[in-house]
Amino acid sequence: MTIYAVGDIHGQSARLDRALDMIEADGGPEARIVFLGDYTDRGPDSRGVLDRLIAGRDAGRDWIFLKGNHDRMFLRFLEEGRENDHNIRSGLSWFNPRLGGVQTLGSYGMAASEGPAFLMDANGGLETLASYGIGDRELTLHELAEEAARTVPQAHQDFLASLQLYHATEELLFVHAGIRPGLPLERQVEDDLIWIRDGFLDDSSDHGRLVVHGHTVVPEPMHLGNRVALDTGAGYGDPLTAAVFEGGDVWVLGSGGRVPLVPVG
Template sequence: MTPIYAIGDIHGQKAQLDQALDLIAADGGTDARIVFLGDYTDRGPDSRGVIDTLIAGREAGRNWVFVRGNHDRLFTRYVRQGLGHDDNIRSGLHWLNPRLGGTETLRSYGVVGQPQFARHKPGEIEILLRFEGVDGVMEPDDLHRAARDAVPATHLDFLDGLPLTHVTDDLIFVHAGLRPGVPLADQTEDDLIWIRDGFLETGHDFKRLVVHGHTALEHPQHFGNRVDLDGGAGYGRPLVPAVFEGRDCWTLTPTGRVPLRP
């Protein structure tokens, strides 16, 4: 049985991505099939370097598959349209808020500074007042133009062109999860990249094992009907790759495979 490897939310952690790829190569060789689960950007220091690595791998013909995450959509919507909010963010926080990490993403593209917001109440839309950059203060429209000039179109096109799921005989790879009882073809984009409520607590049999990220844990965990591979790299925890043979799963460590069971 040919193994399939998977890497959860990277969140701009280029050095950790390199380490995860080394672990996979040591276990499965340089031609290993890898599925990346989205959220390549935000919070970590080198979103640009992460995307460069992924694009270079695809152009080199590596056996890599990518799905899109919610932070990837936040990033491209801001750069293309100047949208700093998403209705799925219940707190109303702006993408540039440190909790979401957009400022670090822009920093990796050379747009450096600190956002200043109006006083914010939870549930209300957070308003960006200005961006205090290294070369002076920018109004929101000026910042958007600077971001649009700094981010290569190839990066935006790469992220926007990614599928939302990848399906094999035994596995469904998706960023956030699935709405129970809804056929895969009828799942909404917002659910596939944002869902928690209704998915994380369900014991629903999806007919295949669901492999996802999005909900950060202390370490990848197997829940029986799903495996969450977001071990919290966006918060400074290790990026732990996994390997699947059928529905059997192991995490990869420098000393070899470790079984991941319910």
């Protein structure tokens, strides 16, 4: 069976459109595509990305959507008003432009009139939003969360809540960040599946399936033998990668079609 995978999109709707065009040219409109998560943040058009993905799903496309850490941060803010995640060692707020929440809200017409103001080293070292200006209004975190929950379409919130943690076939395991090596799939925890780096990226053991993931930016798609890394930095303006999997063979799609991706080393 042929399966396509798309790396971290991060609000880059034009790059998503190009990836979908390449996939359709290679595999037709019925192609099965696994999206590896992180649809939102950093890029300019998170709303447009979610619109396209939802439209494809509703049109009956064979598309599978995985949960990324940025997707969870966005939904947690909408549902709970949370701006921090304990997995972010720096303590940065989701609204810090480095994480991209401010860009995401901007795509829904809630752009900050000036940069968001933060309280530094508050709440046990966490960066905390002090105020957020929209036009001539200065909103607190609570007020901003309430307004965002009213502004972001319910269809988008429902989509974020429906995302899968992984997709497995006999030979492949698609997941946003990776897995905890040595643990059976049913014992993997969400924080690892959407956040892990340490203990996974440096592990060369056979995971039983080829793990296909995003989350950690690489300069180009990489096949490490036991895993394939597909986050090539679209959130920072670099290319968005689409790859093809058939059995044990892997290709990357380009303007000229398939390019083999062979294990390094």
